[in-house]
Amino acid sequence: MTDKHSRLCTRESGTDYGALGEHLERPDRPEEACGVFGIYAPGEDVARLTYFGLHALQHRGQESAGIAVGDGETVTVTKNLGLVSKVFRESDLDSLTGSVAIGHTRYSTTGMSTSWENAQPHLSAIGHQVIALAHNGNLVNTHELREELKGNGIRFRSTTDSEVIATLIGHYTQVHNHIREGIRETMRLIKGAYSVVLITEDALYAFRDPYGVRPLVLGKTAGGHWVVASETCGLDIVGAEHVRQLEPGEMVKVSADGLEVERAVPAEKPSLCVFEFVYFARPDSVLNDCTVYEARRQMGAALARSATADADLVIGVPDSGVPGAVGFAEESGIPYGEGLIKNRYVGRTFISPTQSIRQQGIKLKLNPLRHAIEGKRLVVVDDSIVRGNTSRKLVQLLRDAGATEVHMRITSPPVRWPCFFGIDTDSQEQLIGSTMSIDEVAEHIGVDSLAYLSLEDMVSATGCAPYEFCLACFDGAYPIDIPDEIRKGKLSLEPCGEAG
Ligand code: SF4
Known part of the structure; x- marks a missing residue:
């Protein structure tokens, strides 16, 4: 040999x-x-x-x-x-x-x-x-x-x-x-x-x-x-x-x-991460024979049915919020338009050499289309709110660009539980959905109104129902037992029964 x-x-x-x-x-x-x-x-x-x-x-x-x-x-x-x-x-x-x-x-x-x-x-x-x-x-x-x-x-x-x-x-x-x-x-x-x-x-x-x-x-x-x-x-x-x-x-x-x-x-018990549909997977991918783009579009449509708004324009937060915005606009009859342009060349390894530049991070990634949003009442569709910092900066960015109202619509329920299966969602205290009510989140990020998609509507929008998902970051029901030493420091509430 x-x-x-x-x-x-x-x-x-x-x-x-x-x-x-x-x-x-x-x-x-x-x-x-x-x-x-x-x-x-x-x-x-x-x-x-x-x-x-x-x-x-x-x-x-x-x-x-x-x-x-x-x-x-x-x-x-x-x-x-x-x-x-x-x-x-x-x-x-x-x-x-x-x-x-x-x-x-x-x-x-x-x-x-x-x-x-x-x-x-x-x-x-x-x-x-x-x-x-x-x-x-x-x-x-x-x-x-x-x-x-x-x-x-x-x-x-x-x-x-x-x-x-x-x-x-x-x-x-x-x-x-x-x-x-x-x-x-x-x-x-x-x-x-x-x-x-x-x-x-x-x-x-x-x-x-x-x-x-x-x-x-x-x-x-x-x-x-x-x-x-x-x-x-x-x-x-x-x-x-x-x-x-x-x-x-x-x-x-x-x-x-x-x-x-x-x-x-x-x-x-099959437990595909539902966040693959909401955010992680590319929209042109197919999971369990269901198209990710179509799932996101249906999530937006379901949001329009459950939480429409009096507004002039629907925009999506690139990239994962865009199909949801298209679905929201189709269902509500409010026109869809692009309002945010993403700089596609800022990766995770982007170097921000100073603290003051790092604090402007959101502007490095997203820039508003001022002429499209100035003087408009906006519905802004995004996939999730985890810690709240980005949403807050984003809302300020849109207001600075002339938006008169900002109605945030989220294509998933509040994230209330940390993930132990390969997704970085921090400890429970750092999840804004775990520490604040929806009204408090709305006030914190500075929107005129805020609504999330229900768990049932999110799963149904995937088109995969009754396929079973892992939904643990929304409902705390982890499909796999989490050992105590891993829970420690990440979970402050007992799993199950706390999510809404
Ligand atoms: S806890 Fe959430 S992010 Fe983690 S695998 Fe389950 S659904 Fe996906």
Whole structure:
């Protein structure tokens, strides 16, 4: 056997983003925690196809990006901090040759810990075999697992979910001498949300947690090659047809033997994150056979039925509020227009060099169309209010541009509970929907009126009902038990029964 481990290679791409973490602004809305992509396509430029796939998934994470390629002998990773377009140069992609690849775009859920080490794919060795793994989601029992498994001689270098998953797969693959059994055993042990892609030197694996909290879809190119991605927009960009979603608890393997599918662990109550429909997913993606754009349009229409307003113009907060604004306008008969223009080139790794400039963050991202809104009574449709800071600045921005009234309409209920499944929504005290009544929020952000969509109308608008969702950040009913040490400091109320 050749010494593949000796060729284990992780490269940093040419751009230096090492110091960016200090300058990141804390966002005032839930932030997604990663997009994953994988392809098995011998004879194709798998690194470039993955690069395109990551471009389509850029909205799911802008802190770091990485690609790992298997060339039949070993696995090589190139990753760095920053947007996909900044991380990879032509020469990086030219040097990543092989037949199988995975990629990852990352948003960190661990505070401001923007570090190169946390960028994915995560590379590790199982004896002489090299694997790379990329993960979307968040485990809730890493601490417990680490403590339990230390006694078995398993050593962890860090506390990141991805390293825990990779270490467990490595350990149990060696125990059973079989990587799929290593993955099965790991899936039986880990708890939480995970959509994972993994490659060896010559095969692609993908698996999804038994609740299906984070999305993961399977597609096929015209050339017959299999592709997996967090969202269908990641399939579209490489010309792959959407075949189906990976079912909760399912594992697929793609290799020279073709596609092999198995139920690795029994499925639990389906709990797809409803926020994927409200905000995270790209509007052109399809989740559970339901179009995200249409769901958002229907959310806006439902809001117009339950909470219309006397107004002259409906505008949406780009990007996720726009389809809702279109639906609100269609249903209410109030004209729709663009009122805010988004600067598309301000990413999470944008550098604001001074505090005074950072305080103007909202203006860096959104600019009002003064001629369109001056003298108008506005309905402003947005997807959510999490901490309230951005909404407050936005309302002031619109008033400064001449809006005479601002009626805010939100296409989801108040966010009252933190997320433990890969979304950064802070502790409960920092959620404005948890600490203030709707009237108090309206006063705080300075609007003339404020209305939220009901939980029932939001779910119904997805078109997926009676498909069951995770709705925990709205109703506190977490589909997966949250261990006390994770709850501590994040939850100040008892879950369930508090949401309205
Ligand atoms: S708690 Fe909220 S953000 Fe987190 S998975 Fe559930 S619905 Fe999504």
